[in-house]
Amino acid sequence: MAKNFFYFSLGMLCMMVTYNLGAREASADFENIGCIVAADESTIFVSAAGQGYRLQSYGGGSFVWNEDNDLNPPVPVSEIKFYSQAKVVTTSDVVWARDEAGWHEVPQFPGCTTTNTEDASWGEVKEMFR
Numbered sequence: 001m002a003k004n005f006f007y008f009s010l011g012m013l014c015m016m017v018t019y020n021l022g023a024r025e026a027s028a029d030f031e032n033i034g035c036i037v038a039a040d041e042s043t044i045f046v047s048a049a050g051q052g053y054r055l056q057s058y059g060g061g062s063f064v065w066n067e068d069n070d071l072n073p074p075v076p077v078s079e080i081k082f083y084s085q086a087k088v089v090t091t092s093d094v095v096w097a098r099d100e101a102g103w104h105e106v107p108q109f110p111g112c113t114t115t116n117t118e119d120a121s122w123g124e125v126k127e128m129f130r
Contacts, residue, residue, distance in 0.1 A: 052071025052073070
C-alpha cells in the first residue's frame, strides 16, 4: 500500500514539475510583434490596429506617414498571411484583391482546397476498420 502511494505521489510530483516548466516556457511573445504587421514592397504599411498608411518621401531624407483608408485590409490583421498594395492572403488561404471599387474576394486558388471534417465517435471509427 505504501509503495503504491509512493508511486502515485511521485507521478503527481512529476506532472506538476512538467506542467510548471511548460507553462513558464510556452508563453506568447506579443511584445515582439510590434505595431507594423504588414508591408508591401513599396511604401504601404498596415498597423496592428488595421489602419493603412502610405510613407510619403519629400526628398532629402524627409518622410511623413499618411493614413490611407483605401489600404485598410478587408480582414482582421490577425488573419493576414501576406499583404501587398492590391492583394491580401489570409491564414485560411482566402485571397482578396483591391481595385478602384474596393476589396473583393477572388475565387479559390487552383489546387488549394479546404478539407471539411466532421466529428466521428469512437464507435464509428471502429466500425470503419472492422
